[in-house]
Amino acid sequence: MTNSELSRQLGLRSLTLAVVTSTIGSGWLFAPFYAARSAGPAALGAWLLGGMLAFSLALVFAELGSLVSSSGALAQIPLLSHGRTAGFIGGWSAWIAYLALPTIEVLAVMQYLASSFPWLTADGGSGQVLSGPGLALATALLAMLAWINLAGVGWLARWIDGLTAWKLAIPLVISVTLMLASGHWGNLAASRLPPGETLRGMVTAISSGGILFSLLGFRTAMDLAGETRRPQRTVPLAMALGLAISLGIYLILQLAFLVSIPPDQLAGGWGRLELTAHGGPLVALAMGLGLGWVARLLLLDAVISPSATAMAYMGASARVSWMMGRCGLLPSSFGRLNRQAVPSVALLVSLAMGVLMLLSGPSWQTVVSFLTATLVIALAMGPVSLIALRQQLPDTQRAYRLPWAGVWCSSAFVLATWAISWCGTSALRGASLIVLVPAGLFALADRQQLRHGLWWFLYLGGIVAITSVPLGLLAQLAALASWALVVFPIATSSRLAQLQPMVEMR
Known part of the structure; x- marks a missing residue:
């Protein structure tokens, strides 16, 4: 193995668990509450619709993952099919989102722990922010996660295997306990809204x-593909299995949450539901039901689940920037590996950026929409690149x-366009x-293959313009779908005549 090669140690089990641990993070502690408050019992349908959207993109990336089996492939795929400008946009949007994710997961840990250790937070005027000791503890947690990643993918796999077993069991145990303790099944018929309001x-x-x-963690299989045995087979299977397991757990958890709310708390409707005491919505619900042991278990898992997810995403962000460094989209130092075949420079930069984000004081609630939009922008390239690569590599064998x-x-491109606008x-x-x-700055400095990536500016500019016009929901969805179907053939026809020669497929 040379100093430019990653170590292929991950099998199907470890890669599937990596997908699960990336998917079940802080989302399971917060999303059932916010989804119920937005949609009431229709939150179950919202999970199914979100799962359908995620599966539609996952199947696209299943073929791409069987074809491009390199770590950090979200940067490499658009570079292969559409050149340097498109490769920078795809890699940059994924990297920005990945950089923020470990910080958000650590902040979720601090928010839950503050219910038992109030000295971790302080009054920031407009809400609670990390205190000096809280900031120090959050920084130490990020540093520990970086250290585990630096030890090599073998260590990372062992940590993921152990922690994910816990993460699979705890939501199921808590869901069953809540349903048995407070099975208000009539809540599923409470506060039904007109179809238009329900859809909104x-x-x-x-x-x-x-x-x-919460459901976009399937892409972790792509980010770790370069460290996977038999990636052409393992990556698609891991994405499908990991997403299916995670969606099933979230549906059970959402059902348990809906039927566990005391009916008197729904007098004002689901939109006015408040569960803010005791550090988090699920803890507040457990305490209200007299389930002290469930509350303590939740607080323990509030440390383990988000920390495991943060650990996986810290490694993923490093591998995206590592690939961008290897392809000349970021400084070449990002492409260096240490003796454990880990992109150490990229990982340390991810750690430093995470600490800087901690200092800015974001919260889970305020950044989830921004992160979702940025992630889906990165994933929207998948359908375009797949069609382009079918034309560029018509005879290449694909495991899927x-x-x-x-x-x-x-x-899938229409669905991704809708998802971007919904944020x-x-x-x-x-x-x-x-x-x-x-x-734009990258394109000005590096004009190579600029015209092959100009459709990105057209596409995102059109989405911003359409969403700025006051339209009804159905009219806006129709306008966005039409725009996506106009841009899609333009984007696919903007492909390179031949694959980007700087990039090797493994």
């Missing part, structure tokens, strides 16, 4: 309610080949600016 509530639950944010790819990819105007504008401004 489901859209809000999917975006700012955290559903889609998506059936009806033209129809499926067009539909809200402010989150969409913020994500577009943080992606397109650096991309």
Whole structure:
């Protein structure tokens, strides 16, 4: 093994567990509450709709993952098919989102722990922020997660295997306990809304309610593909299995949450539900039901689940920037590996950026929409690249080949466009600016293959314009779908005549 090669140690079990541990993080502690408050009993349908959207993208990336089996592939795939500008946009948007995710997970840990250790937070005027000791503890936790990643992918796999077993069991135990202790099944018929309002509530639950944010962990299999044995087979299977397991757990947890709310707390409707005491919604619910041991178990898991997810995403962010460094989209130092075949420079930069984000004082609630928009922007490249690579590599064997790819990819691109818009105007504008401004500067400095990536600016600019016009929900969805179907053939036809020569496929 040379100093430019990653170590392939992960099998199907470890990679599937990595997907699960990336998917079941702080989302399970917060998303059932926010989804219920947005959509009421229709939150169950919102999880199914969010799962359908995630599966539609996962199947696209299953073929891409069988073809491009490198770690940090979210940066490499658009570079292969559409050149340097498109590769920078895809890699940059994924990296920005990944950089923030470990910080958000650690903040979730601090928020739950503050109910038992109030000295971890202080009054920031407009809400609770980390105190000096809380900031020190959060920084130490990020540093420990970086140390585990630096020890090598073998160590990372052992930690993920152990922690994910816990993460699978605890939500199920708590869900069954809540349903047995307080099975108010009549809540499922409470406060039914007209179809239009129900659909709007489901859209809000999917975006700012955290559903889609919670379900996009399947891409971790792509990020670790370069360290996986038999990646052409293992990556697609791990994505499908991991997402199916995670969605099943979230549906059970959401059902348990809905039927465990005391009916008197729903007098004002689901939209006015408040469960803020005792450090978090699930803890507040358990304490209200007299389930002290469940509350203590939740507080313990509030440390373990988000920490394991943060650990996985810290490694994923390093591998995306490592690939960008190898491909010349970031400084070459990002592409260096240490003796354990870990991208150490990229990992340490991820740690430093995470600490800086801690100092800025974000919260889970305020950034989930922005992160979701940024992540889906990165994933929206998948359907375009798949069709492009079908044209560029027509005879290359694929371990998995998506059936009806033209129809499926067009539909997935429409769904991704809707998901980006659902995150809200402010989150969409913020994500577009943080992606397109650096991309514009990159394009000015590196004009190679610029025209192959210009469709990105057209696409995101159109979404911002459409969502800025006051339209009804159905009219806006129709306008966005039409825009996506106009842009999609433009994007696919903007592909390179031949694959980007700087990038090797493994």
